[in-house]
Amino acid sequence: MRSPEVARYSVLPGGLPGPVYGSYRVLADEPLLVNMSVSSRRNDSTGSEYMEHAPCISQIATLLADPKRSAMMWALMDGSARQTEELALMAGLSPSSASAHLARLAAGGLLKVEERGRKRFFRLAAPxxxxxxxxxxxxxxxSQPRQIPETLKRANPMLKRPVAPASLLQARLCDDHLGGTLAADLYQRLLDAGWIEQFDQRVVVTHKGATQLASRGVFVQALAHRNAQIACACPDWSERRPHMGGSLGAALLQLFLQSGWLTLPNDSRALQVTATGQREVHRFARETELEMAF
Structure with a gap:
């Protein structure tokens, strides 16, 4: 699985110099080398051999299938460490029941335990x-219908929008790009400004968008060398509207981090927006009246 850490940008394929934003380069990233758990095999390999070396997804799925366990996992999404009693309260469990569920999650490798005196704290085992x-x-x-009747929402809590720690709602890591309210608003501005166009699930960068992005140090032609879509609409679970994914989404996040508009604390998926970032990110793709005249 690809790490949610921000993609590192270095040089373009072939060693070509890349575009510069201020004193930073925003470039296509290096080819991603993934250590796959399924080794290369000849076409005559049997299904049992693949089963033997395939990742045990079902074990993780079983751990997350319980609503109470998934609720406690969800409460730890911001990278924080929480006590058993606090997680029990969030999940609507007794401390003893919560302790049993947390023990299973820790034994399954999803959580790690920190001993602080007599207290036990739990946090996600890895990003x-x-x-x-x-x-x-x-x-x-x-996968849900666009319009869900309120009666169904009340009958099935799983159809309700997930509620996450507040620190994750404004800006957070979503794989290698920006998610949250900040990202969804940016995606809408890119559409409104005509920098991108969306056709069903397909997103394309317009000539205007490529020109404007290049003036800010993001070269779409360079991003095309990556083994990923240049732009795609990534569903945002907290906003119920899309944000920018693909290599363009990763490049924009890298630009914002390098410019000091966003910061990423250690062991957290929540991004902090700096004072400068509050101004500059909201100005990004927001055309002035003079620009609109042309």
Whole structure:
């Protein structure tokens, strides 16, 4: 699984110099080398051999299938460490029941335990765990009907929008790009300004958009060398509207971080918006009256 950490940008394929934004380069990233758990095999390999070496997804799915356990996992999505009693309250469990569920999650490798005196604190075992849980949340949102009757929402709590720690709602990591309210608003501005166009699930960068992005140090032609879509509409589970994914989404996040508009604390998926970022990110793709005249 790809790490949710921000993609590192270095040089273009072939060693070509890249575009510069201020004193920073925003470039196509290096080819991603993934250590796959399924080794290369000849075409005559049997199904049992693949089963033997395939990741044990069902074990993780079983752990997350329980609503109480998934609720406690969800409460830890911001990278924080929480006590058993606090997680029990959030999930509507007794401390003893919560302790049993947390023990299963820790034994399954999804959580790690920190001993602080007599207290036990739990946090996500790795950033990849948070990325996986968020991907499942996005998939659940994308698979739901656009309009869900209120009676069905009351009857099935799983149809309600996930409620996450407040720190994740404004700006957060979503795989290698920006998610949250800030990202969804940016995506809408890109559409309104004519920098991108969306046709059903397909998103394209317009000539105007490529020109404007290049003036800000993001070269679409360079991003085309990556083994990913240049632009795509990624479902945002907290906003129920899309934000920018693909290599363009990753490049924009890198630009915002390098410019000091966003910061990423250690062991957290929540991005902090700086005072400068509050101004500059909201100005990004927001055309002035003079620009609109042309």
């Amino acid at each position: 990849e765990i948070g990325a996986a849980v968020e991907a499942l949340a996005s998939a659940s949102i994308a």
